[in-house]
Amino acid sequence: MPLPSLPISNYGTHANAVLTFVVSGLATVDDPETGNPVPLPETLTYTAALRIQRPDWKGQPGVDMTNYNCSGRLLEPPTLDPRLTSGSRAEATINGHSGTFELRPDIGINRVGLPAIRQAIQGKFTIVGGSP
Numbered sequence: 282m283p284l285p286s287l288p289i290s291n292y293g294t295h296a297n298a299v300l301t302f303v304v305s306g307l308a309t310v311d312d313p314e315t316g317n318p319v320p321l322p323e324t325l326t327y328t329a330a331l332r333i334q335r336p337d338w339k340g341q342p343g344v345d346m347t348n349y350n351c352s353g354r355l356l357e358p359p360t361l362d363p364r365l366t367s368g369s370r371a372e373a374t375i376n377g378h379s380g381t382f383e384l385r386p387d388i389g390i391n392r393v394g395l396p397a398i399r400q401a402i403q404g405k406f407t408i409v410g411g412s413p
Contacts, residue, residue, distance in 0.1 A: 295330040296356055300371040300382050302327075304364045325365070328357045331375055333406060351375065351382070352403040359399040373406060380408040 306323030331353035336346060355361065365384060373382035383405045 296328050298329040298331045298351075298353070298373060298375040298382075300327045300329060300373050301325070302362075302365055302369055302371040304362065304369075325362050327355055327361070327371075329353055329355050329402065331402075331406075333375060347380075347408045349406045349408070350403070351406045352401070354399045354401055356399065361400055361402065375406055378408050379410075380406055382406050 302325045303322050304325060305320035308321045309318035310321055311317070312319045331351045334350040334352075336344075336348065361384075367384055367386040369384045371382045371384075373380055375382070384402065385404045
């Protein structure tokens with residue numbers, strides 16, 4: 282999942298992450314077995330500038346060394362879709378490593394009414410295939 286060229290050109294070296302979430306869309310299709318309406322999935326892609334914090338424990342038996350805490354800001358689009366909540370998961374590429382990003386709640390200041398500030402995000406990044 283390479284970084285799109287337009288966001289890279291807009292933000293230079295700050296863009297180091299692409300997060301792709303799949304959410305329930307507004308469009309529906311009828312389930313052929315039940316006839317019930319089923320929402321079609323919608324893909325939401327974000328470019329972000331994230332700092333990754335390495336685990337501070339040593340390589341002890343049983344410790345998962347593939348999880349990293351991340352924090353930073355969204356670049357494009359500048360805010361998260363309201364359908365994304367704490368625990369939402371995305372396929373992610375951060376600093377060239379593929380994995381899964383899980384949103385964690387942002388307990389910082391309330392940014393309602395401050396549209397010029399790009400939304401802060403934080404989460405857990407799990408590298409697929411082990412630590413780099």
